[in-house]
Amino acid sequence: MGEETVSIEISRELYEKVKKYIEENGGFSSVREFVEFVINEVLSTEEEASAGYTKEEEEKVKERLRSLGYL
Amino acid sequence: MVSRPHGGRLVNRVAKGRRRDALLEEAKELHSIEVTKNTASDIHNIAYGAYSPLQGFLLREDYEHVLYDMRLSDDTPWTIPIVLDVRKDEIQGVKEGDDVALTHEGQILAVMKVEEIYEWDKKEFARHVFKTEDPNHPGVARTYARKELLIGGPIDLLNPLKHPFDRYALTPLETRVLFKEKGWRTIVAFQTRNVPHLGHEYVQKAALTFVDGLLVHPLVGWKKPGDFKDEVIVAAYEALIKHYYPKDSVVFSVLWMQMRYAGPREAIHHAIVRKNFGCTHFIVGRDHAGVGNYYGPYEAWDLFNEFPDLGITPLFIRESFYCKKCGGMVNAKICPHSDEFRVRISGTKLRKMIRNKEKPPEYMMRPEVAEVVLSFDNPFVT
Numbered sequence: 001m002g003e004e005t006v007s008i009e010i011s012r013e014l015y016e017k018v019k020k021y022i023e024e025n026g027g028f029s030s031v032r033e034f035v036e037f038v039i040n041e042v043l044s045t046e047e048e049a050s051a052g053y054t055k056e057e058e059e060k061v062k063e064r065l066r067s068l069g070y071l
Numbered sequence: 072m073v074s075r076p077h078g079g080r081l082v083n084r085v086a087k088g089r090r091r092d093a094l095l096e097e098a099k100e101l102h103s104i105e106v107t108k109n110t111a112s113d114i115h116n117i118a119y120g121a122y123s124p125l126q127g128f129l130l131r132e133d134y135e136h137v138l139y140d141m142r143l144s145d146d147t148p149w150t151i152p153i154v155l156d157v158r159k160d161e162i163q164g165v166k167e168g169d170d171v172a173l174t175h176e177g178q179i180l181a182v183m184k185v186e187e188i189y190e191w192d193k194k195e196f197a198r199h200v201f202k203t204e205d206p207n208h209p210g211v212a213r214t215y216a217r218k219e220l221l222i223g224g225p226i227d228l229l230n231p232l233k234h235p236f237d238r239y240a241l242t243p244l245e246t247r248v249l250f251k252e253k254g255w256r257t258i259v260a261f262q263t264r265n266v267p268h269l270g271h272e273y274v275q276k277a278a279l280t281f282v283d284g285l286l287v288h289p290l291v292g293w294k295k296p297g298d299f300k301d302e303v304i305v306a307a308y309e310a311l312i313k314h315y316y317p318k319d320s321v322v323f324s325v326l327w328m329q330m331r332y333a334g335p336r337e338a339i340h341h342a343i344v345r346k347n348f349g350c351t352h353f354i355v356g357r358d359h360a361g362v363g364n365y366y367g368p369y370e371a372w373d374l375f376n377e378f379p380d381l382g383i384t385p386l387f388i389r390e391s392f393y394c395k396k397c398g399g400m401v402n403a404k405i406c407p408h409s410d411e412f413r414v415r416i417s418g419t420k421l422r423k424m425i426r427n428k429e430k431p432p433e434y435m436m437r438p439e440v441a442e443v444v445l446s447f448d449n450p451f452v453t
Contacts (some may be wrong), residue, residue, distance in 0.1 A: 026094070061249075
């Protein structure tokens with residue numbers, strides 16, 4: 001089963017702008033992917049600015065550090 | 072708390088997941104530019120945040136600010152221009168605003184948005200960065216051999232190369248997490264391109280006395296002929312740390328970055344990079360990143376005074392020597408005895424002994440380290 005989702009409305013104008021941006025620049029497969037990416041970027045900027053990494057990243061890093069014998 | 076990244080935020084330009092897949096697919100259709108191993112290491116250092124706040128190769132405005140003022144255009148300290156050089160024919164048809172693929176040995180490494188294409192004056196570069204135009208200087212010679220144009224713009228790393236010392240290759244994010252887990256708040260970094268002798272051990276331990284942890288962080292990557300090979304440096308430090316360092320206060324890791332031999336400017340660069348790895352202090356010794364007689368032995372110390380906003384504390388530690396009267400390693404500030412009692416550890420002399428397969432005396436090099444170094448047929452870069 002996929003990840004649970006919710007719907008959020010944005011203006012048609014903004015939607016078209018994002019769509020055009022993706023068509024011209026690539027890097028994203030859909031407007032939804034673009035929006036999720038931007039939101040994640042903003043949240044991570046705010047929440048993890050001082051630490052420089054998310055909790056999830058931290059756990060992954062710890063795993064690698066353990067495997068290398070640093071922890 | 073460990074150092075905040077330079078510029079405030081640790082850069083991450085490593086594309087992942089679906090975004091990476093999409094960029095990789097696009098990259099196959101893009102104009103491609105083959106890059107050298109040194110440039111590949113710069114791409115990795117940008118992508119993993121070692122060069123934070125850089126997001127890519129410098130645009131002209133930042134390039135000129137760095138060259139003339141040793142700062143980025145937003146006034147952030149930055150002393151070595153990180154640039155990507157290309158030949159005209161390599162970018163035939165590429166316009167500013169285009170994306171290109173950067174390849175290494177034919178494989179896609181990264182994508183780059185070419186925001187600017189500009190000319191550079193290599194002599195001007197050499198004069199400012201290396202303080203000389205002399206082609207006998209190894210950094211100047213390499214600058215003159217570079218291509219005629221520079222391209223600037225952000226990069227996204229798509230396919231990281233296999234690190235030559237994967238076992239010891241920690242990213243800035245990884246050292247930051249590691250320091251946190253160890254409960255270290257103050258960490259001193261030691262930059263090196265040499266096998267350790269007792270002088271190195273002395274300055275590292277002197278510094279470690281005042282902080283929570285030590286990061287021994289040798290450079291692996293291009294070095295001039297006559298320097299020690301990377302694998303020799305790594306093996307020598309493994310031996311030293313195993314036999315003479317407390318395990319809970321030392322981390323050994325390697326940094327994939329070329330030596331530039333730019334003396335004082337490179338000393339600042341080395342400090343900034345270690346700040347991005349989370350270090351709060353940085354050891355600056357005698358003739359840091361120097362070569363020949365191009366720089367004064369303590370010139371780098373003066374340059375640090377021009378950067379009160381660096382965000383990492385330099386620890387200026389004088390050259391150490393063995394004093395027969397003191398009975399140990401000391402430096403001129405703490406030893407009152409005259410030259411007749413002092414035995415200097417000369418790197419040149421040490422290299423000569425090793426070249427002749429002679430075991431250096433124990434006041435110069437730990438026997439376990441000497442054994443490892445001598446076990447290599449040719450421990451030097453040719």
